[in-house]
Amino acid sequence: MNAERRIWGQLRDDPAGLAGLVVVGLFLLVAMAVWLGLIGQDWSAADGARWETPGPDHWFGTNILGQDIFERAIYSVRTAFEIGLVVAVSSTLLGALLGALAGWYSHSWVDGAILWLKGVLDSIPFYLFVAAVAFALQGKGWAMHVAMIATFWTTTGRLVRAEVMKLKTREFVLAARTIGLPDALILGRHVLPNTIHILLVQASIAFVAAIKTEVILSFLGLGVQDGVSWGLMLAESTQEVLAGHFSNFLAASLMLFALLMGFNLLADALQDAFDPKQASQ
């Protein structure tokens, strides 16, 4: 397709965006290797002494239990992608659906109800909401996913609503309505595909937000319940750094930073590539 070709062309001319794409790709490869059981499998084995310094046996040293920090940091790539993908995809789809409904039936009771729900969710302090969801779900591991999806969709929803309201008045949509196609078909076939630029950018922003939120939640004890994540490693490190052990902190924060930076650069590049007005300036 022409539009796709143009966007690839734009991305190719954007070194920062390209770098972001490469970084995200590398991390994705690592995550796949962990999924396939090739690397990072010994993240929970306590086969070292406590707080070993980096060396040939333990590249990044060990933590308080003698677990290998390199293995844990690598395994956490998989955790990050699991959380990021689940939250980004679900919240973006939910936002697309609710935003499209609100926009299509704008100024009706459907729109009013969705806007009200958005207003309510935006008015509850986020971490209190997550904590409450975590408790309502009795400490289930996916409580934080639910909480994030339930709140992250609102931005996507607002943007999609505005875009759908704009698309609704365009000729191709009016034509589809004139020949009597059902609303659901017009929305699914003709309207939502034209919001893909919003959805892709919002999904990458949600990915970043999910990973950052996981860190805070893990520190608060509401995050990853079994397994390991950069958030758990950082939570562990809050005590260690005061005693001068920086391995956990450095390993987790640097990998976290690299992945987030990659995604942010990619999101920016996508935004520029999709925005023809900005691209021409």
Place this chain on the structure above:
Amino acid sequence: MLYALRKAVYGLLLILGVTFISFVLMVWFGPDQTYTLVGKNASAEQIAEVRHQLGYDQPFMQRYLDYVTDLFTLRLGSSNASGEQVSRILARTVPVSLALMLPGFVLGNLLGIALGLAAARRRGQWADRLISALSVTGMSISFLVIVIALQVLLSTPYGLNLFPVRGWQVTDLPSYLSYVAVPTLSLVLVTLGYNTRFYRAIFVEEAARDHIRTARAFGASPTVVMWKHVLKNSLVPIITRVMFSIPLVVISGSLLIESYFGIPGVGKVAFDAITSGDQPVLKAVVGLTAAAFVLIQIATDLLYRLVDPRVA
């Protein structure tokens, strides 16, 4: 008049929605406090008595109605955990959170506006690129990482060791400044990337307007163009962003900083109330936050009229 009515109805619906969702999550599905309160070896009557006091024996709608009625009549009650009056808990903790968060919040926004103006004024030049690159970098660092790093660098022997590691022993201005320094710097660093980027985008859009060309054509300097014409025309989105982030920064932002540095503010109190199921405290915090949002919405509308003559 119609406007005021619409605002009132919307505000009421918002408060009802927030209280309902928080009621379902935090009260109906929240932790059961019976056994923490009755102690060991309680008889069935004692348990029933405690459950009755806590309202656990009432049906769902009755409990929600009681919740809302208590809130609207400001009967906040006392904490289940400590027995302290909720109003006194709030009077003790809210000022701490405000004192803790306000300097960083204000600085973060002011610096973001200044950097955004500087970048938009030199759009496309190296200074703009540098500021944008630093913003993305800032957006890619976790809150927790910044807090840990600053604590190590500023408050421990591994760094400069200038400020207290944790706590809030504030008695006078110097002690306040020493305790608030690291949290403030953390908050500024966490928010600066997002703020700068947001404000830059607004300023770039405003700087492209026709009337900016007019100002330049009549000899206005770039400084006057940016700080007078662009800034004043951008006040509506600036006010929106600042006003609506106040409640979230004071509750959500302070929760993390208060937990990390062991500071007795309202964020920490609210979080502890959730994890222990201390319903009176929760009711008050969530309900008052929702009310604050409604008030802020009204205040924001009034501010719009002040800064933009076109808003009638």
Place this chain on the structure above:
Amino acid sequence: MKSPVLAVRDLSVFLQDGGQPRAVVDTISFELHEGEILALVGESGCGKTKTAEALMGLVPTAAGSIELCGTNLAALPEARLRRVRGRDISMVFQEPLTALDPVFRTGNQIADVFRRHRGLGRAEARRAALEMLQRVGFADAGHVLRSYPHELSGGMRQRVVIAMAMACRPRVLVADEPTTALDVTTQAQVLARLTEMAGEAGTAILLITHDLGIVAHYCDRAAVMRMGRIVEQAGVDQLFAQPQHPYTAALLGAARGNLLS
């Protein structure tokens, strides 16, 4: 013959358009004498507005010189140029609805010009602004002074811009399609007021337009622009009677056709 107040020589303006710079104004030259009204005619997109912006120093010039009373504006540093803009050379814009800053009162926007270029104090600048509003023909100038732009009609806003433009009695006024956005009766009023005030102040006008009726009625000479170049320059009577360039002839023919239909 006296030396011109504005002498433009081989002026070029480039526009960065997806990598390749393209000349939107291509080595044009013309002169403007005191009190004269020169029309710059051409269809939309031919580079008229970019020429105007280049004269004001609002877009960078790629080559050529713009001599205003002997000073080459194209070579002037930005800080010096700012003292010339709005004082010795000023501009009236095509879109009166968006030309004024919506969040400042019109009086303040006119007074700003006096404070900046004449060094007047707040009260004096306000009085001067009031006087300018009266001179552009507002009966209730005091009310207009306190109004915000959105409270005024398009024609009123354009007169406010003219008040700003004529505030310092500039040597040259660049008027970029000043009446295109206005309705026909307002057009005539605004143009009459503009030319009258310019005549009193001895201000030369570069009147950018695509309306040959306006050219015939108000202008002394005309320059015809096409695709960034000036293809013909002549006195208005001569241009209408004996167009030299085929494009000019076509332009005149089209205008006559419009009149007939």
